[in-house]
Amino acid sequence: MNKKMNYISKILMVVILMTVLSCNKEEGNVTTIKFWAMGSEAEVVTKLIPEFEKENPGIKVLVQQMPWTAAQEKLITAVASDNTPDLCQLGNTWIPQFSSLKALTSLNEWINKSASIKKENYFEGIWETNVIDDKVYGIPWYTDTRLMFYRKDVFEKAGYNHPPKTWEELLDLSRKIKALYKGEDKYAIYLPTNEWAPFVIFGLQAGSDLLKDKGTKGNFSGKEFKEAFSFLVNFHKEKLAPIGISQVTNVYQAFSDEYFSMYISGPWNIPEFKKWMKGNLADKWSTTPLPGYKENYPGVSLAAGSSLIIFNNSEHKKETWRLIEFLSRSDVQIEFYKLLNDLPAIKEAWNDPVLKDDPYMKAFYEQFFHVVATPKVPEWEQIAFSKIQQYAELAARGVLSVDEALQRLDADVDRILEKRRWIISKNK
Amino acid sequence: MKNFSTRAAYFFLAPALSAIFIFFFIPVIAAFIISLTDFDIYALGDYSTVRFIGLSNYLELFDDPLFWTALKNTFYYVIAASPLSIAVSLGAAILLNSKLIKLKGIFRLSYFIPVVTTLVAVAIVWRFIYHPRFGIMNYFLSWFDINPVDWLGDPVWAMPAIILMSVWKNFGYNMIIFIAGLQNIPEDLYEAADMEGANGLQKFRSITLPMLAPTTLFVSIITMIGFFQLFAEPYIMTQGGPLNSTLSIVQYMYQEGFRWWNMGYSASIAFVLFFIIFIGTLIQFKLQKSTR
Numbered sequence: 001m002n003k004k005m006n007y008i009s010k011i012l013m014v015v016i017l018m019t020v021l022s023c024n025k026e027e028g029n030v031t032t033i034k035f036w037a038m039g040s041e042a043e044v045v046t047k048l049i050p051e052f053e054k055e056n057p058g059i060k061v062l063v064q065q066m067p068w069t070a071a072q073e074k075l076i077t078a079v080a081s082d083n084t085p086d087l088c089q090l091g092n093t094w095i096p097q098f099s100s101l102k103a104l105t106s107l108n109e110w111i112n113k114s115a116s117i118k119k120e121n122y123f124e125g126i127w128e129t130n131v132i133d134d135k136v137y138g139i140p141w142y143t144d145t146r147l148m149f150y151r152k153d154v155f156e157k158a159g160y161n162h163p164p165k166t167w168e169e170l171l172d173l174s175r176k177i178k179a180l181y182k183g184e185d186k187y188a189i190y191l192p193t194n195e196w197a198p199f200v201i202f203g204l205q206a207g208s209d210l211l212k213d214k215g216t217k218g219n220f221s222g223k224e225f226k227e228a229f230s231f232l233v234n235f236h237k238e239k240l241a242p243i244g245i246s247q248v249t250n251v252y253q254a255f256s257d258e259y260f261s262m263y264i265s266g267p268w269n270i271p272e273f274k275k276w277m278k279g280n281l282a283d284k285w286s287t288t289p290l291p292g293y294k295e296n297y298p299g300v301s302l303a304a305g306s307s308l309i310i311f312n313n314s315e316h317k318k319e320t321w322r323l324i325e326f327l328s329r330s331d332v333q334i335e336f337y338k339l340l341n342d343l344p345a346i347k348e349a350w351n352d353p354v355l356k357d358d359p360y361m362k363a364f365y366e367q368f369f370h371v372v373a374t375p376k377v378p379e380w381e382q383i384a385f386s387k388i389q390q391y392a393e394l395a396a397r398g399v400l401s402v403d404e405a406l407q408r409l410d411a412d413v414d415r416i417l418e419k420r421r422w423i424i425s426k427n428k
Numbered sequence: 429m430k431n432f433s434t435r436a437a438y439f440f441l442a443p444a445l446s447a448i449f450i451f452f453f454i455p456v457i458a459a460f461i462i463s464l465t466d467f468d469i470y471a472l473g474d475y476s477t478v479r480f481i482g483l484s485n486y487l488e489l490f491d492d493p494l495f496w497t498a499l500k501n502t503f504y505y506v507i508a509a510s511p512l513s514i515a516v517s518l519g520a521a522i523l524l525n526s527k528l529i530k531l532k533g534i535f536r537l538s539y540f541i542p543v544v545t546t547l548v549a550v551a552i553v554w555r556f557i558y559h560p561r562f563g564i565m566n567y568f569l570s571w572f573d574i575n576p577v578d579w580l581g582d583p584v585w586a587m588p589a590i591i592l593m594s595v596w597k598n599f600g601y602n603m604i605i606f607i608a609g610l611q612n613i614p615e616d617l618y619e620a621a622d623m624e625g626a627n628g629l630q631k632f633r634s635i636t637l638p639m640l641a642p643t644t645l646f647v648s649i650i651t652m653i654g655f656f657q658l659f660a661e662p663y664i665m666t667q668g669g670p671l672n673s674t675l676s677i678v679q680y681m682y683q684e685g686f687r688w689w690n691m692g693y694s695a696s697i698a699f700v701l702f703f704i705i706f707i708g709t710l711i712q713f714k715l716q717k718s719t720r
Contacts, residue, residue, distance in 0.1 A: 079472065080472050100469060100470060101469065101473035194667070194669055379688075381688070382688040386683065386688070393670070399671070419470055423470060423477060
C-alpha cells in the first residue's frame, strides 16, 4: 500500500512539475497577447489580426469570443480570480464598474508617448466616456448612439417636409400623424416602456445632470428631468405612442406597416431596416439627428460604443498598446466598418466614401458631435435598467403620477448610492 | 468488531460526506455569512469596503416593494400552477393507463416531448401563440367573439399565460411518475370493486387516489419546490415585465446578484426562499400524515 502510494505521488510530482515548466516556457521570442472581444466583433477582428501579425513579427494575438449577454459576468469573475486577458473590448458604460474594481490600466502615459492616438482625433463625447477623474482608461474602438429613424412619406402626408427640430415640433408632428389615421390602431412614435434610453436622452437634452453631489444622489425630481419625463409620458397618455412592448414583436415590420413612423434607435438597426423597407418603400425612410430642447438643434444623444482597455495584470502592455494603435488606424477602422457596420471612432475615417456617400450615415456623423456620457458611477447600469425603466413604465401606464414616480425613483437611487456616499466620505 | 465496522462505514462514507461538505455545506455557510454583509461590486475590488451589517439585508428586504411583488408573483404561480399541473398530469396518466387506449407509446412520447424540449425554443413558439395581433390564441378566442387579449403585455394576463405554458411544458414529467404509480396498484382491488358494483368515480376515489397517495406526495413536493424556483420562463418570455407582474423571486435574486452584483442582498433573498420552501415541505408532510 505504502509503496504504491509513493509511486503515485512520484508520478503526480512529475506531472505537476511538467505543467509548471511548460507554463513558463516562452516560444522563442514570440509574445502572445490575449484579446477578449464580444459577439461578432470577436469573429470579425480575427480577419484583421493577420495583417497586424505580419507588421509585427514576434507578437501573436489570441482572440477569444464572449457572448454579449454573459460578458459582464465572465469579466467580473475573471477580475475576481486574477485571470484577466491583456486586451479587452469593453462597453464604454462599463468602464466605471471596472475602474472601481481597480482592474484597468490608466492609459495617459501611453497616449502622451503615442504618435497616432490623440484625443482630438476622436469625437469628444465618445472620448469623454473613457475618462474618470482625468485618467483615460480606454481608447474608443467603435461608436454608436441613438437617433431618429423616420418615415419620410408619412411626414409629408402630415405636412412636414423636414424632420422635427425641437420638442415642440416633435409633439405637433406626432399629433398630426395620429390625426391621419382617424382612430385606427396606428401611432406616431414608438417609445418602448422597457427602454430607459429615451427618458435619459430627453432628460440630458433638458439639461438635467441626472445625479447630483458628485454622483452620490439622484436628481430625477429636479426641474429639468421632470420636464423631460412628463414630455415623454404624455406621448403615451395622448395615445401617440403604443403602450407595452408585445404589440410590436417585430419593430421592422411595424415600421413598414406604418404602425408607427418614428423610432429612436441605433446604427445596428440600419441593415435590418434596409431589409424590410424594400421595393417602393426603399426610399420612404431615413435617419436624422434628434430634435433638441428649445433652440438647441440637434439635441444631445448617448455616447455609446465599445472601447479597448488594458487590464492591470497584463505583462505585455507594450505589445498590447501596439495592437490598440493598429486597431485605431483610420484604414483599419474603415475595414472594420466594411466587415461589420461598426461605426469608426476616428473622425478622419468618416471622410472615406463608404461612409460619406451613405445617406443614412450623415445623420450619425452629425449626431456624434452632440453626444454625452451617462453618469460615470458603477451603479449607473442598475439605476438605468432597473429603476428608471421601472418608474417610466409605471408612469406611462398611469399607475403613478409623474411626481410620485420621480420622487420614488430618487429615493430608490439614493438607497443604491448609499455605499458610494460612504466610500467617498471615508476617503476624505 | 462493532467498532471496526463503524469505522469501515465511515471510511466508505467519507468521499460522499466530504463532497457534500465541500460542495454543499461550505458554500451554504459562506452564502449565509455573505448575506450578513453588504458585499457588492466595490467589495470585489477592495475587500476592506465590506461592512458587516447584521440582519440589515433581511430588514431591508421586508421594506422592499419589489421583493414583495416578486414574492406575491411566485406564490400566485405556485398556488395556481402546482395543483393544475398535478391534476393535468394525473388525468393524462389515468387516460394513458386505460385499457381502451391504443398507441399508448405515441401518446406518452408526445406528452413527454415538451419536457425535454429546450425551454428557449418552447418560449419562442409560445410568444407567437400569445401574439396579440397574429397569435393563434386570440384567433381561437375570436371564434367566441372574445376581444383579443394582449397576453404577455397586459399585467393581468401575463402570469396566467406563463402558468399555462409551464403547465403544458412540465406535466409530462409528473405524468410518467403517475403512470408508474398506477401500474403498481394491484388489479384485484378493481376486480373486487367491480364485484361489489362500484362505479368509475367510486373506484377512483376509494382505490386509485389512496393507493397513489405516496406518489402524489412525492410529485407535489417536487413540483412545489421546482415551481418556487420559477426563473427561466419569465426570464425568456417577459423579462419579469410588464410592470414586474411576472418577476419571480429567483429572477429577482439573479438580477440583484449577477446583474447588479449586490451579492449580500442577493444571498439574503436566497435564504428567505430556502426558508419558504422548507416550511412548504413541512406543511405537506404534516398534511399527508394527518390524512392517513
